[in-house]
Amino acid sequence: MALDLIGVEPSADERASLCAGKTAEQMARGFMALPRFRTTERRFWIRRLGADPTAMMAEHIIDADRLFLAAADGTIGYDTLVAKLLAHPIFTINRPVAAADDTSPTIQLIFRTVLGRAASGAELADYANLLRPWKRRFEDRYDLGYGYFVYPAVLDPRACQDPLLGKAACTSVLLGVPTSMVPAVSPAVPPGYSQTNSALFYYETVAGNVPAALETELEKPGRLLMARDEAWDTAADFALARMLGWWRSSANEPETVLPEVQHALAQWFRAHPNHDLRDLYVTIMTSLLYTTSAEYDGDERPPWTTGPTKLLEPEQLLDSVARALDLDLGFCDPHSDEPVGRNFYWPARLREPSTVDGSAYYDYAQQLGGCIGAIKAPRSPGLPALLAHIDLSRSLCTNARAAASFHDTADNLFARFLSRTPADDERTSLDAAASACATDPACVDAAGYARQLCGALVRSSSFLYY
């Protein structure tokens, strides 16, 4: 639960204060009250939307953080989150550079994210009307610290004034109640640039402070989609997938085909006051699907009769190792994989101050496939990742501390890495290893034993899968 909600193994204090004697709901709400829940949620949504700083001005990407954090705080519900995201450049101009003005990739991203499916040809054309006012420009903002031209979002005040179609040019008729999105804006241009178009309304001039009337108009597409049952099914779906680890199925046939569960959860969430995402998570995390142990003896059972098993994400892995060894490895910016100091598309001023010198965290995470925003696929446990695990265990486990005895050392490291004590069969192996330590030049004593056990834990499937 801690890994899912705060992205790291719980500390001893957290185990004592948030877990011991608590119900599943109390635990979940306790973890969600921690600051790390906000940053974990933010990272999740950044990856889900996959905005690329090389195709969208970084200001727009970081501006969307306030929406993710508002949802994490419960300030806005899921429906409002979707409406605001679909009224924001993070969605409306989110497409590869190569797509230029073709909004098809943007619409497909919106449909996949909000409705959980691809848009049909007719829907593409229909929803394109709602995006018609949005344009992506390609202009310099060197004074803001960028190294290249960037892609700011604009609204074209003339977009819905087609002499023949009129308002119909900005109207959707296929997705529910006919909906027109006709933002009443006057040109507004950031001063001091030579390439700006004085006929356009630049979103950056109001980002974070969009006038209420304009925001209401811009949110119409999101409100339209959220009126569809499938949008709520998708909300249930992504939360189920995230918390239950449906990755266990083949990619071709996601294991989310639990129609009764999915639909009941969706219906409940839709009817739930405020549509607070945290309540959705609590409902899943207190369910038998989530709380049943994944570990059991005996024959195979249908997947949904066992609890979830998931692969640690690179950041979860690094943060957990750092916490287990009382190290500060730093962190990486979830928005961009651009190295610190390069300042091409992600200016230094938008970064959170680093807590450590160097780029060890970023370097390790890159080897594992992490620290990537949403641009690349997550790692899989292949050979390159294993080499990184070995490298990681070799360099970081020098910090593993020995306790008063081999036994205590094992208990301490098991608690820190796995949040449990060794099982009987593991205890047998630990005792055998402790006996062999003196004759192993790489072990020798309790300190060496701590290093070896730490390395084994970091590389083990017990740690990598949770």
Place this chain on the structure above:
Amino acid sequence: MVTMRRRDFLRTTAASAAFAIVGLSRKSGRADSPSRARRVLIINAGGGLRTTAAFNASTQQRLNPWGILGTAGVLRLGSVLRLSESSVTYSASSWASGGSVPNIQQAAASFALIAGADHSPDGSARAGDHNDDTPRMGTGYFGKSDAPGLLTLINRHLGSAAPAPVATIGGGDFGTAPPAWVSDRPIGLSYNQLPSNPPMGGSALVGQPLEDALDARSLAVHKNLAHDAVQSLVNTKATLRKFGPVLADKRLRFDSDTYLTQSLDGITNEMILEAVGNASTAPRDGGARDVALAIRLLQLGSPAVSVSIGGFDTHDHEVEKAPALYTRFARFVAGVHYALGRIPDPAGGMLLDHTLVVTTSEFGRSGVDGGFNAGDGTDHGGNPGWRYQAHVAFGAGVVPKKLHPTDDNNVPVDRPASTHCLLATIAAAVGVPSDAIDAEWPTGTSLYPEGGPLWDLWA
């Protein structure tokens, strides 16, 4: 209350057992063909190589502004392939025969050419960008999330028995490994990122037994697909332990002059570097060093290696970039031909006798009036110069011939070869079972209209 899914229903019924038995025993309609090669080397040009100016040179300026170098065997070579001779070396002084390494014109006389290949021979529109065509080149598909890369497939079937790992060097999607293939993902290597010591993890007496115990418990308590995932990780660890000593072998080290004298069967690291055109006296060329690493891996017993040379996405300044870029690539190809032809194969003959070498790229580049766009480069997407690629093939008994020829506009005269056919041919040539190949690239589809591999290469 949850609904039991069809798959799980099948899993738990007697009917499913019968179905599974039928499914498992189903074989391809075609019998396995004898292997043509013991190993394969793919030399990939990352970014989009303009084959109309290189190995299938057009006389049209819009497709080939540098002109024709000449004909070599069945290949018509573009001048750009030797336009920057100062960026490579030819000396072969450390080889017993001395002298120099033959240039691309001399080497190409024994090459075959698949002149017009298409990722989507159904004529469908393609986005023509790297993120869709790189997977098409590596896996045969775009947007098929369970499609393995060619080398992943080869690794599954040939990797476990090999003395050296199947490897990808540089970019490309030949090592793509969806969830069901993670344990078959080939290792990704780079000439300057090899371990100095075998990456074995913990110590043999303490660290490894502890890790094994942790994994054993994890395996024991997980079932179903979770068990499979853990098992694949455990398998991969075993692979790493197996190949750790190979990866730390100094004969794979081309990152320092310290290892120039490292030798296997009389072939030193320096000889391989000379073969690929980057003699130790020349400035270090990372691409050449990666190619050298690939050659040595093959010599050590790897069944398949892909090496990707980047930089071909020349949307601008191609005028300046292309001469060195293409000259180096051609030199690498000629160098591979030279080296493999002189390195003994442990099973007899020379490596070239049993090694299939194929060049690839995700696409060609669009023709444009005058030869270049406004930025002195070329783009991709839109016309035959981009869509139809030429693939060079040689070694392993491949007969010098041209298949699927194109006209001077780069349009296939008859029909293009399909990428699926090319990938299936490579897999079949090295001995991947035909039913496994058919499972990934079934014949008779719009993406693979041919009836089977391109055995004409050997006919």
